Amino acid sequence: MSASWQTFLDQTGAVRDTDGTVLHFGRPPTRVALPQLHVCDHLRIVTLRGPDAVTFLQGQVTADVREVSEQQYSRLAMHLSLKGRGLVSMRLVPAEDGFDLLVPTAMADSLLKLLGKYIVFSKASLALDDTRVVLSLVGGDAVPAVPDDLPAGKAAFTADGTAVRMDGHRTLLVLPVETAIAHWAALSEGRGIGGAEHARLHDILAGEGHVLPGAEDLFLPQALNYDVLHGVSFRKGCYTGQEVVARMHFKGQMKQRLQHVSWPGDTPLPAGTVLRDANGKALGELVDSMTAGGQVQALAVLRLAHEGDLYLQSEDGQAHALGARPETLPYELPAR
Template identity: 50%
Template sequence: MSTWQAILGDQQPSAGGVRQPALALCDHLAVIRVTGDEAGDYLQGQITADLKHIDEGAQRLAMHLSLKGRGLVSARVAAMPGGYLLVVPQARVDDTLRCFEKYKLRAKADFQPDPELAVAQLSGGVDGTLAEAGLPVPGAGQSAHRDGITVLRYAHADVTLLVAAPGLLGAHWQALSAERALVDGNGARFQDILAGEAQVFSGGEDLFLPQVLNYDVLGGVSFKKGCYTGQEVVARMHFKGKLKQRMRAFQYQGPPLRAGESLRNADGKAVGEVVDSAPGVPSPVALAALRVTHEGELYHGDQPLHAEPLELPYPLPQPKA
C-alpha cells in the first residue's frame, strides 16, 4: 500500500467488493512495458488476441498458451506511445516474463516491469467521473492515452482501468473518488468477476482454453490471424470441436476459492474448476469453468456453496449439438 500512501492520506479502502460506484486500488496488478522495433511483430506471434485491433485503439485480454492450447499466462494488452502495456497479476510477473522471453531469441522486443506505474479501477458511472476528472473517455473495449495516463475501458461493463504514475493519479484523485466507495484489490477482482473478465491466476496455469474463459466473446482470441503457440488446438476446437466447458459467474456462501480448485456436483463428480473468487457485499462471488451440461448445486470438497448464478453482461454462444 506504500505506493498509494501519499494519495490516500487518512483514507482507508474497504476490503472486498461493493455493488455501488467504486474506486479500487489495484495492488494485485502490475504493468509490463513492451518496446523495441519488433515488439509488435513478436507480440503478435505470442498472444491469442489480434494486435491489429489493439494498434487501432482497442484493449484486449489475451493469453499466451502452452502447446496444448491452454493459457499459461494472461494480460490485458493496450498500445502506448512507443510500444505496448501488459497489465498482469502482480504475483505472475516473473512467470509472464519467462513465457514471453523464451521464444525471443534475437527479436528486437524488450519486456520490462514498470514499478513506477500504478493501476486503479473505476466501476459504475464511469463516463461522468472521467469527464469530471478531465480524462479521456474511450468507447467500449477501447483505450486512450493522454498526458501520461492510460484509460482502458471494458467492452461489456461499466468498468475502466487507469494506468499512470501515482503522482498523476493523485492529481485527479479528488474527482475520481468523489461519491465513490474506496476499495482494495479484492474489490477490483469483484468487479472483474461481475464483468465476466478473467485472467490466469496462480493455480489456473495450463488448465483453460481461451474459449473456456469466454475470450472468444471478449475479442481476446483471434481465429483469423497468423500462427501463435497453441493456435492449432484452439482453431480445431473452434471450427470442428464441441466445447465442454464455459466460464460462468455465481455468488456463493463460504471461504475464498482458489484458481484451479475442483468443484463437484451433488454426486461428488467433478464438474469444473475455479477461475477466480473475491469477497464482497452481500456475498462472495466467483468465476468457474463449468461443464455446459451442469445444473444444480456446486460443492467445494463436501461443502455446498449455496451457489446462485449471476448473469454475465454478454451472451454466450449456444453449445454445438
C-alpha cells in the same frame, strides 16, 4: 512498487494483506452499485517496447495485437502451452512505442519468464514498470482524465496517461505515480475508494477471468470466454497452441465454459479448486472468487449441461455442498 505511492496509499488508509497488496480502505467490497475509484493493486504493468514489439507479440498471444497497435483497442489475451491451455493471461493496452501488458501481480514473474525465452531473438524488450499505477473508475460523473467520446473497448492517450474504456461502467487509468497522487482528490470526489478486492469483484461481475496461480495450463481460451470477449483471434497467424484452439473452434464443441456463480460464505477458494456434483464427479475448476456482503462471488469453468448445487470433496472423500446458485453474465455465450 514506488515508495511514494505506497506511502500515499498508507496515509489514505490502505488495508493490506500479508504480501502488501492493498485490499481496501476500511470498507470491504459489496455489490451495491455506487460510483467507485479502485486502486488495482492486483495488477502489474509489464512494458513491451521496441521496433519488433508488434511482430513478437503477435506470435506469442491469442489476441490480434494489430487491433491494439493500429486501432487502439484494448484486448484480453493469453500465452498458451503446446496443449492450447493458458499459462498466463493479460490485458493488452496500446502504448506510443509498444504495449503495456496488465497482468495479475502473482503472475508477473511468470509472464516475464515465459515471453523472455523468445524475445532474445527480437528487437524488443520486456520490463516491470513501477513508475506508473493502474486505477479503475466505476460509474459516476465524467472526469477530465477520460475522453467523453471514448468507445467501449478502446484506449486513448491523454495528457495524464492512458485511459481504457472497459465497458459502459468501468474505465481503467494507467497513470504515472506523480499524476495519480496529484489527481487523487479529483478522481475520488463523489466516489467510494476501494482496492484490489473491489476491482477483482467487478472483474467477476463483468465475467472477465484470468489465469491465476494454481490454474496454469488448465483452460483453453474459449473456456474463459475469451472468444466472446475478443481475446482470441481465429484469423491471425500462428502462435503457440494455435492449432488446438482453432481445431476446437472450427470442428469441436465446448462442453465447459466460464460461468458466474455465488454461494453463502466469507471464505474464497483458490484458483484451480475442483468443483463437483453430488456424486463426486468433477464438473470443472474455479477461476477466481471474492467475498462480498456475506456471499462468495466466483468465476468457474463448469460443464454447460450441469444444473444444481456445487460440491467440494474433503480429504475423507465426503462431498460438501456449497449452496451455489448461477448468476447472470453480462454477455451472451455462443449456442452449443
